[in-house]
Amino acid sequence: MSWDWAMITMVVLVVISMFFMLLGAIGLHRFPDVYTRLHAATKATTFGSIFLAIAVIVYAVFRITDPETLDVNVGSYITLAVHTFIALVALLITNPTGAHAIASAARKAGVVPEQAVIDEYEEVE
């Protein structure tokens, strides 16, 4: 096992990422209704994927700058980093919008929030 800077950074990033990703999945079972589940699922998994993507970008930067691996094809690692970043941006834009669509659809379908202390939406219907 080689404990260089890239290894340490990647282990930290992947551990944080997995913590939040799994938390999002567990949150689907811990919370009582669809709205609170959306909180856990959307926020935690989006945040987790940011860290996973950064881990992959760190790996690509490591392979580009590492003096031992100068013979590698630098272009393919630049491509790896840039495409990972674009995938991350696509997730960051689409996830909150998708969550909003689900919440709005659930409210229109008549799913009432459980354990709610206040529901000011009912006055509209």
Place this chain on the structure above:
Amino acid sequence: MSIGHLDVILIGVSLLAFGMLISLLRLFLGPTSPDRVVALDTINTLVVGMMIGLGAFYEQVILIDIAIVYAILSFVTTLFIARYISSRKEKEESQ
């Protein structure tokens, strides 16, 4: 046996598969349709994460290209299903 940089990512990806199983359980259990859609949305995000990780592991950039397209297509699918379930009243609850 030594653990390389890519093995860290592979361990992460296998944990993501575990998270997908947990979300899949909610997809089957979910009492209402929106619950199932939330679970599906979570699985979609996890799949995108897995594709990024596997793309780095196998050094295949095309997997990450597919992840981009998958993220956008799954978003369109979520919107479509949301539009569908908002057009009818939830029946499963009252039963």
Place this chain on the structure above:
Amino acid sequence: MCKIVTLLPNNTHLNSYTVYAKSAFEIVGVMEAPDMFTFLVTFLGVFVLYLLLVWGSGDADTAYWAIEEVFAGLILSLISAGVARMMLGKAENTKMFLKWPLFIVYVPIFLVYLAKANIDVAYRVITGRINPGIVRIKPGLKTDLGRTVLANSITLTPGTLTVDIDKEKGDLFVHWINVQETKSEEEKVKAVCGSFSDWARRLTE
């Protein structure tokens, strides 16, 4: 560029095929100033995205991009900018990109709130301590774009999730995971959005 945008004549309402056809001719001929701006923003955005995607396609020693890919990108971004101008056509929406220095300030603040939100969610998943409810807030934003920016921003920030929007009044219905007692309307907006209602106003109006 700022002057061109502030002219802002009303756009044609795109409700029939004749208008689409007319717009298609307008791309080739003379274009109105705000339309031109939308066209340019979309064109530059799509072209930069395409160049990022094909980075590394060229011969690694001489150039990062292959000349064929650059030409293909030019043609594709021209087509998509034309289509976007026909479908969107509103200069109010692309005006936001003139304020790009604000985005540089906004993104770090947003990321800090995103981190806070996730630690909050982690705490609530582990302890299961929730006090949920749907509240109605009046952020007082005038444009649709501002409401969209605010709705998406607060979905990823602590304890809030946008459920629906009142199209006439511009009120947001927000699912709040930890409802607190508030006295006045301003206090409520402050408690739900934090500084994001001000940011949405600054970015879009």
